[in-house]
Amino acid sequence: MFKKIIKFSFIILISAVLVSGCTFPWQKKNSATSVEVKKEKTKEISADDVPVKTKQLMKFSDYQGLEKFFEEKSAKQGSTSGIAREVINRTETTEDFSPINIQVPGLDEADIVKFGGNYVYALLRDELKIIKINPASEAEVISTITFESQPQNIFISGNNLVVFEFADQAKVSVKVFDLANPTNPTLVRELGFEGNYREARLNGDYVYLFTDSFIDYKKGKSLIPQATSQGFTLSNDCSVASDCFAPEVFYFDIPYNSFHYFNIVAINISDKTEPISGQSYLINDEQAIYIAQKNVYLTYTEAIDEYDLEQSAKRELILADLSAEEQNKITEIEAVADYVLNTAEKKVKVAALMDNYLANLGTEEAKAIQLKISEKMKEKLMARSADTGKTTIYKIALNGKNFEYRGFAEVNGQILNELSMNEEDGYFRIATAQSSVGARLAETQSEPYSNIFVLDNELKVVGRLENLVTNEKIYAARFLGNRAYLITTKQSDPLYIISLDDPTKPTVSGALRIPDASTYFYPIDQNGHKLIGVGYNMQDDDSGLIKAKGLKISLFDFTDLAKPKELNSAIFGDVGSDSIIFEDHKSFLYSGGKNLLSLPIVLKENKQTVFSGSLIFNIIDNKFVLREKIDHISPAAKLSSFLNHDYSDSVVKRSFYINDYLFTFSNKFLKINSLLDLSLVKSLVLIEDEGDYIIAPVTENLPEDSAGAILEPTAETLEQGIKEAVTETPRDNLIDTPAEPVAGTSTEVLGEAPVETAEENLIESPSY
Secondary structure, three states, X not given: OOOOOOOOOOOOOEOOOOOOOOEOOOOOOOOOOOXXXXXXXXXXXXXXXXXXXXXOEEEEXXXXXXXXXXXXXXXXXXXXXXXXXXXXXXXXXXXXXXXXXXXXXXXXXXXXXXXXXXXXXXXXXXXXXXXXXXXXXHOEEEEEEEOOOOEEEEEEEOOEEEEEEEOOOOXXXXXXXXXXXXXXXXXXXXXXXXOEEEEEEEEOOEEEXXXXXXXXXXXXXXXXXXXXXXXXXXXXXXXXXXXXXXXXXXXXXXXXXOOEEEEEEEEEOOOOOOOOEEEEEEEOOXXXXXXXXXXXXXXEEOOOXXXXXXXXXXXXXXXXXXXXXXXXXXXXXXXXXXXXXXXXXXXXXXXXXXXXXXXXXXXXXXXXXXXXXXXXXXXXXXXXXXXXXXXXXXXXXXXXXXXXXXXXXXXXXXXXXXXHEEEEOOEXXXXXXXXXXXXXXXXXXXXXXXXXXXXXXXXXXXXXXXXXXXXXXXXXXXXXXXXEEEEEOOOOEEEXXXXXXXXXXXXXXXXXXXXXXXXXXXXXXOOOOEEEEEEXXXXXXXXXXXXXXXEEEEEEXXXXXXXXXXXXXXXXXXXXXXXXXXXXXXXXXXXXXXXXXXXXXXXXXXXXXXXXXXXXXXXXOOEEEEEEEEEOOOXXXXXXXXXXXXXHHHOOOEEEEEOOEEEEEOOOEEEEEXXXXXXXXXXXXXXXXXXXXXXXXXOOOOOHHHOOOOOOOXXXXXXXXXXXXXXXXXXXXOXXXXXXXXXXXXXXXXXXXXXXXXXXXXEEOOOO
């Protein structure tokens, strides 16, 4: 089913590309002047420069310098190829609608569903459906666009429909359609970019496309990203062609283990005559990236290579003990030209010679030298500890078609993922955790700890909370308003609350021990005082292992940070139950104004899928009240005698409301329910039954109207383990019932708690 994700990860994909010429077209030849940026300079690297590792951002002044860089690095490291992976809506309208759950308010994110006016635009499989939804009871698909490969995401801006499509291998196609006639959308522009789609944002007239590309450098092969327009390759020299694409190429002065490009492209969708602009950043391995409304933050965490550490220790300790013949062999190996043996190959050959020496030692002598090697590794680790386990943050400003590097900063610890970063009111906030240096050196590690840093607009650290000892490793973090929430890994997860009311003094304000694993949190008020948590119901099995047995939602109250509470919770399903929320947070819908919660869920009982759809709740008197079960399993699937077939098309991927209607979308259906009583208004079939979307087996001896029946509030199904507060209520009692605040609560910001005593503020939530 869904891949279970206990942390939010958003990783990097990347694009290799063709280019010609000797100097960058944005520069005059032989130009080598520094480019001034705010608080930072971007040094330009020519063919003769040999950079040192300052962690600063530098720009190649010509393609010769870039080519020489690859030649040197590929000779030392072997192949420069590398693979990176993955990551992540809102439409302009005056109607009452629910924006899709986005990470940055005010910045439109590309998504699989968009809506505006009388239409919904939805991607499923290799198609885009345009659905007329007014009137709701007569909703219908009025046109379908079929793509040769799988479309990824879309934007709607005025009459422009922008579709991002995976084309060929490592290529993103950007297609713009004119929607003046929604029944017959017209393709008016098609662009192509080598690379893998990462994210896209819409801000004003500009679409920002973020791609990743791997690099497999070979002499004479293209060096930078290639772009096409209407099927024709764009020139990389804007001095000879107005319709061109000449991205600047930047280099982070850091140790490189592999090479990837992170590419930013700006496309004016209102003026197709404006040339597309872009920049490419040469990055190392996987790096978390946070995209704010006007800025992009790239991060890099330097890690310690345990193998290199060990080989360095061995060399220092035993090289002198090798025979003269063996020492000469090592000298000869290391003197070989890099194009004959690269650095990695040399290391392997030298290590083999030293390991052969160790293998021929006596037992006691071998034990003694291994102990010395371990001690030497620890010594080297301590010597390097000040320079490793740190995260470097690079800031790039987006301004229309222009990009501006604004500088970099460095903080202690390792970034978790993009949800561990946030920009608010001119401040950049980041949560980091202790980095690991491998099992061999585990005894040198201290208790797990976490850090919170606050940086101003110039990337100066103005506030910090360091070495917060949590006893358990932090695996998730989220910034909500002026608070940060840190979640740890074990079954009884302490949820730590960090107050950021004073950006210069982040403080531990409290902690709540939760008996289960909440992996996704969503604020239900503007101040972040109350949160909904979604996670797994964790239990010990007979063998003592902790396993997820069903899903759990919780309502938390952090109004009084010194006394946080779990107000209510509910448990659903059995082993194997899951939610798409854990891998796609846009699938979650909550509206305080409508008092509406839509939870996409797949439930299993006794290893059989019994429900795939969305559970609809109100929150009344600080309790979850189950209002409706919107089922996306087709009737044919329920009545089929086939068992355990694929059910992915029945997963609810998006929920949203427009005016008085709630919409739930899966590949199978677009279902429309009235917000007045949640009665079904329209069930629009998007994919006809194909005989292979079977969910639940037929249960013998059931009444005809209950074959395949699911989720009735009984002890065996939905209410197995569900808390007393989750109840069915009459339909005429539902929407717009406000969630009552907790009587007598008030916001109290504590003084800064000593980091060693964070556990003292721990509050046990009630056990059920």
